[in-house]
Amino acid sequence: MKQIRTVVAVLAAAFLSLSAEAAAAPAATGFTTGFAKPSPAALKALKATVGKPFSSGYVFVEGKYLKPPYKVERWGTVIRVNGIQVTNEIVPWEEFIKTQDGVQVTRTSAPESASEPTAVPEPVEEEEEVDDLESSLDDLFADNPTPKKKTAKKTYRPKPKKPAVTVTYSFDGEFKPNEKTKSYLDRINAERTRIDRQLRAGGYYFFGSRYSAITGDAGAGEHIFEKLPDMMKRFSDRGAFVSAVSSAGFSYLPQQLVYDLFRNRIDYVQLEQRRRSIQEERKWSSVLGGGL
Numbered sequence: 001m002k003q004i005r006t007v008v009a010v011l012a013a014a015f016l017s018l019s020a021e022a023a024a025a026p027a028a029t030g031f032t033t034g035f036a037k038p039s040p041a042a043l044k045a046l047k048a049t050v051g052k053p054f055s056s057g058y059v060f061v062e063g064k065y066l067k068p069p070y071k072v073e074r075w076g077t078v079i080r081v082n083g084i085q086v087t088n089e090i091v092p093w094e095e096f097i098k099t100q101d102g103v104q105v106t107r108t109s110a111p112e113s114a115s116e117p118t119a120v121p122e123p124v125e126e127e128e129e130v131d132d133l134e135s136s137l138d139d140l141f142a143d144n145p146t147p148k149k150k151t152a153k154k155t156y157r158p159k160p161k162k163p164a165v166t167v168t169y170s171f172d173g174e175f176k177p178n179e180k181t182k183s184y185l186d187r188i189n190a191e192r193t194r195i196d197r198q199l200r201a202g203g204y205y206f207f208g209s210r211y212s213a214i215t216g217d218a219g220a221g222e223h224i225f226e227k228l229p230d231m232m233k234r235f236s237d238r239g240a241f242v243s244a245v246s247s248a249g250f251s252y253l254p255q256q257l258v259y260d261l262f263r264n265r266i267d268y269v270q271l272e273q274r275r276r277s278i279q280e281e282r283k284w285s286s287v288l289g290g291g292l
Helices: 002-023 040-046 093-097 133-139 179-200 218-234 238-250 255-263 265-289
Strands: 048-050 058-061 064-066 072-075 078-081 104-109 122-130 149-157 165-170 204-208 211-216
Touching: 040 093, 064 265, 072 179, 078 179, 093 165, 093 179, 179 204, 204 218, 204 255, 211 218, 211 255, 218 238, 218 255, 218 265, 238 255, 255 265
Parallel strands: 058 204
Antiparallel strands: 048 072, 058 064, 072 078, 104 165, 122 149, 204 211
């Protein structure tokens, strides 16, 4: 009977801890990312879809760990987790605009000084006088010096800069959905669903504006987060941290992501707490499964 009361007390404490964690879910305030912001017009026309909260999986944005529970939502043309943007536009808003009646195309040329030079310079052949060793020695004792030989030399002259042209699309009136915009919206919603399912199944995501999203299933996530918090805690030198991450078998992580993790290594505290919580949950699940 005493064992049963102990188990109940532990479960109650775990429930209270989970409730407190939900209340402390991260908000977008004060946290900015490098992703291109979506157009306000896109949000107005396409609205948003808000997912239901869940507490499985791991999410990092620009190397910063976000505590669960998580809510994955489509916000116009982008995806957000707990109110923080984690992707660029899945389908650019201008693609939606192109489907509207009366769409207007505007081409604007940037000033020449602001335009970029072409990547490949233009080759130009020029003649260059070259000393011939034998002729040069004879010239020391000759009354009439031997003319120097000329060879063709290929040099490169930068091509003139071309003015950059910016194309923008606009339309007057209210946005009207059609079959094409529906297919675009389905594509964005499918991406939201894919992220949501991966996390609900215990997977992980590393989102970053300077590298493609890195994701894995629950098994890979368990392998990473068994080792990563200890490395974040142990190494205060970035070079040593990078080497440790590679030696641990995580060399597939982009270098910029590893730098981001190092910059946010204080998050190891939260990751250790999460790891202990999972271990306790498994321990008591095993005890309850044993027939107490």
